[in-house]
Amino acid sequence: MKQRVRFPRAAVTGGVALAMVLSLSACGGGSDDAAGRADEIHVLVYGDATNKVEKQLVETFNKTSKVKAVLDTIPGADYQAKLQTVINSKQAPDVFFNWGGGSIKPFVDAGLLMPLDDFIAKDPGLKSNFLPSVFNTAEVDGKAYGVPMRGTQPVMLFHNKKVLREAGVSAPKTWDELLAAVKTLKAKGVTPIALGGGDKWPTQMWFQYVYDRVAGPELFRKALSGDKSAWESADSKKALGMIKELVDAGAFGTNYDSVKFTDGGSPALLATGKAAFELMGSWEYATQQDAHPDFAASDLGYGTFPTVAGGKGDPANLAGNTNNFYSVLKRTKHPEAVAEFLKLQYSDEFVKAQLGVGNLPTTTNTPDFLDTSANPAYSKYQYDLVAKAPAFQLSWDQAYPPAATTTIHTAVQQFFNGQIDADGFIASMQSLPAA
Amino acid sequence: MTTATAPAVDSEQTERTAPPRGRSASEVGRPGFAWAAPAAVFFGLFAIVPLALVVVLSFAGWDGLGPPRFVGLDNWKKLLDDPVMLESLWLSVLLTGLGVLVQTPIALLLGVWAAGHQRNRAVLSAVYFVPLLLSVTAVSVLWRAVLDPNFGVPSQARWLFGDGNLLGTQAGAIGVLAFVGAWQFTPLHTLIYQGAARAIPKVLYQAAEIDGAGRYRRFFHITLPQLRNSIITSTILMVVGGLTTFDTVLILTQGGPGTDTTISAYYMYQKAFKSFDFGAGAAVALLLVLVATVISLVLVRLSGYDRMRSTMEGL
Known part of the structure; x- marks a missing residue:
């Protein structure tokens, strides 16, 4: 019967194509790729020009560490959506880039993130080496969940x-x-x-x-x-x-x-x-x-x-934007290695590399290197603003x-x-x- | 017994007892189900199964993190109370309607004109076809730049565009969306009409000319009726395309200003992939499926697409 054949075509192409788009995202993480991950930590970052710095730091880390870090990037626009689907799957990274505040709040609520208090207790530098108005941004319910890792x-x-x-x-x-x-x-x-x-x-x-x-x-x-x-x-x-x-x-x-x-x-x-x-x-x-x-x-x-x-x-x-942050997943198998990796985020090498690509880091040792930035006057002006700001409001849509x-x-x-x-x-x- | 010599055999009997020479059409090379299997499996896997999953999802709350939570009719209740949802359906229908109204006459005239075999027409038809070859995304980005109020065409034509705030007002934004859609998709429909117009038998025109019919009479009394089936086909394509428009909105207006161009497909995307409320997104998707289904049904009924007759009767 012609009527029966024709009708679903017109209607179903209209509707189902849409429905498909939606549900495809639902089938994300399934397969386990635990193979070869035994002594690796995966670092997931937003894919853009700054990846150069992240790559360099991962290499530095891998020179001395037994547990090797692997850098994974997701091109900018897709980052948040991809992160959302991958973070509770078996392919979840150990450490990942985020914007602090509201961007990690749902993950904290879902019990996925590790509070960094223990790390900080062992190495107070993980907190004291950063400008407080920036570090605060990644605190959720009074606990620290992120370490600043790019520029302010x-x-x-x-x-x-x-x-x-x-x-x-x-x-x-x-x-x-x-x-x-x-x-x-x-x-x-x-x-x-x-x-x-x-x-x-x-x-x-x-x-x-x-x-x-x-x-x-x-x-x-x-x-x-x-x-x-x-x-x-x-x-x-x-x-x-x-x-x-x-x-x-x-x-x-x-x-x-x-x-x-x-x-x-x-x-x-x-x-x-x-x-x-x-x-x-x-x-x-x-x-x-x-x-x-x-x-x-x-x-x-x-x-x-x-x-x-x-x-x-x-x-x-x-x-x-106060800064971007590295947060750590609770289920990471190598918390010690992760802590070591996070320490690199206030190293001199980190600051120099970030300034080199035009970012302004928010570590307390940053002023020592501001003369090496592409535009020292502008960098110093900004750094002073951030260092002296009693409060640094994270953008509302990110808070x-x-x-x-x-x-x-x-x-x-x-x-x-x-x-x-x-x-x-x-x-x-x-x-x-x-x- | 042969059918040729039996004067009054009823057709049912003929089919059952037909000898090899007089086989009915239904038996000639009719493929079995196996032939349809690949397409059926593909359709089932990528259309039916996801649709079923979306139905399930529309009764759940899910942010992509934990397992989906069953919430009953919550998503649906919220959706039906949501002014943006109702507005989005209306906007989808409006944009679709505008698309049909703008594109059909242009495509029809262009197509009939392009059906002529003159060389200049062939060359220009090829030029008209170009927008269809470009990606929707590229076209949207292009028009966004061309229509920039400060550096684009509007800044040079103040008498026409005023302050150039095309994408900042609802009327302007809808106009731009309809225009860009028409610019991109009119060529496709022109092509449909061109092909159909070329298939109209010449004898009809010759006979009309002998009867003294002028150019307009020939168009309205021969060309248009002969293109009837093509008009229906093209309209249905426009409606389906219009209701599923998404990319132009994403790039040109992002549903703005405010929610003034938030059509259902874009609203679904916002809910699911911006707000990570996949349950609500699934509900919007289903509602859109429902509306698209009803509209298609009505269209099929009204147009007689289901019992499409040949336009070759009497020839």
């Missing part, structure tokens, strides 16, 4: 020196100066602030800093621990009011949601002088050096986020577990474009699960 990336307010000069504006130190600068720049026909709203996380950066300046880091910590009332506090509403004021003043222009940072859109705005400021992670510098080397060399200025009069947050507080990311990103975008008001934003944030 605080968010800073970058500007185009030439545009500011021509507009007769100086880099703003306070929120009011920022608002005044926005007004002046707008009158000159310049978009005051470049924003890659299409990526959503650049928009989130504004919330992180304004909340921290107004309410201090405590508000977010409270909210993160599950106290939803934090979001409806007076400070929260004040922060939202300030952001709204900035957006309504035209600080970001009107088409920021069609612009992305990741495809080079917003950095180009800053570099070509179409915009005056951009709030971005410290990688902005490398991005500009790569895409607009002349601009990076002569006109790229940087500074901290403006202070807010009457705000509770310390003006030296930072937000951004919460991955399940919260979409909700946060949607809320910040909708608040900026006016689809939701302060109450709508508060309700969205209150719908997040506690971390």
Whole structure:
């Protein structure tokens, strides 16, 4: 019968293809590859240019250790999804790269990770050799679960020196100066602030800093621990009011949601002088050096986020990516070897190699080598910021577990474009699960 | 007894007692089940089994870490109360509808035009075909760059695009998605129509010309009716393709602004692979299967695809 044959084709191709995509991920780890793993530890890292350093350290480790380390990499974009499927299987690594905070919280809850307290008790250097505001990020429920293993990336307010000069504006130190600068720049026909709203996380950066300046880091910590009332506090509403004021003043222009940072859109705005400021992670510098080397060399200025009069947050507080971390799985067969491997993460060799690829490590011995970095002035400035910061707020979407990311990103975008008001934003944030 | 000489044998009897010379079609070279086995096994393994697993998963809570936990109807209850889910279904249908409305007339006209055997038409048809050869991902990235509000076409055509905030508004983002989809897939449908239009017997046109039918009458009274089956085929392809669109959304809008272009397929991906809530993702997937099934059913019924008649009747 023709009818019977035809119909499933049309419908089933439509639906089942989708269903397949989903369930394929379900069949992940099954087979055991224990063969040859007896005296190996597997180190899983995010695949990118920094792997050079990780490779070097693994080689150094293998020279002296009886247990050999094996470096496995997963290309960037797939990392979190692949990690999630592999971590509770037999192919799970012994040590793996992560972002601290919410990125490891689900694994801690599932009882997969080893608290590093014993390691630290044996070698206090595993904690004391790192900047505390960074080390804290990988603490979950008061226990340390990660050792910093790459560079720190605080968010800073970058500007185009030439545009500011021509507009007769100086880099703003306070929120009011920022608002005044926005007004002046707008009158000159310049978009005051470049924003890659299409990526959503650049928009989130504004919330992180304004909340921290107004309410201090405590508000977010409270909210993160599950106290939803934090979001409806007076400070929260004040922060939202300030952001709204900035957006309504035209600080970001009107088409920021069609612009992305990741495809080079917003950095180009800053570099070509179409915009005056951009709030971005410290990688902005490398991005500009790569895409607009002349601009990076002569006109790229940087500074901290403006202070807010009457705000509770310390003006030296930072937000951004504190660092990446190595965490250890409970089921590792070679905890001693892992501890030795982690010790390499504060060695002189580690610091030199990281600086060599443009990362800024967060070990206490880093200042000794800052002169060897590609841009000593910039590295020193950043290192001082991080070393002196009373609090370093991990990006919200990383502080919460991955399940919260979409909700946060949607809320910040909708608040900026006016689809939701302060109450709508508060309700969205209150719908997040506690971390 | 031979069928040739038996005047009034009923057909059933003929089939049963047919001698070698007059075998009915059903017996001629009809392959056994073994022939279908590879395809059936493949389909079962990669379509039916996963579908069954997804059904199971939709009643479970699973983040990929521990074993799945049975949660009954929780995922479904949450889904039906979820405004984003309902919106996503509507958006999927809207985008699909837009795709059909935009692509069908263009593809139809282009296809009929390209069916001519003139050399310039052959050359241009080859050019029109190019977008189909590019990967959807590459096409999306390309259009994202072309439509950049500050450095792309909109910055040079303010009179048309205003501030160029195409991807920052719902109407703009949906328009871009429909446009990029049309740019990429119109060639496929053009090809279908080109082939079909070439198959229309010339005698029909010749007869019409003798009767004094002009160009438009010939198009509406000969070409269109003759393309009926191709229109149905092409529409069904568009609907299936439209409901499963995913890559263009992932690259161009990521479901934004807000959730304004979060179509069901993208929502499923978000739930499963961004939030690691595989149970909820499975439920979205099933709902999409359900909706796609209903739409296909309706389409098949309405269009008469199930009892497709030949357009060669009377020739």
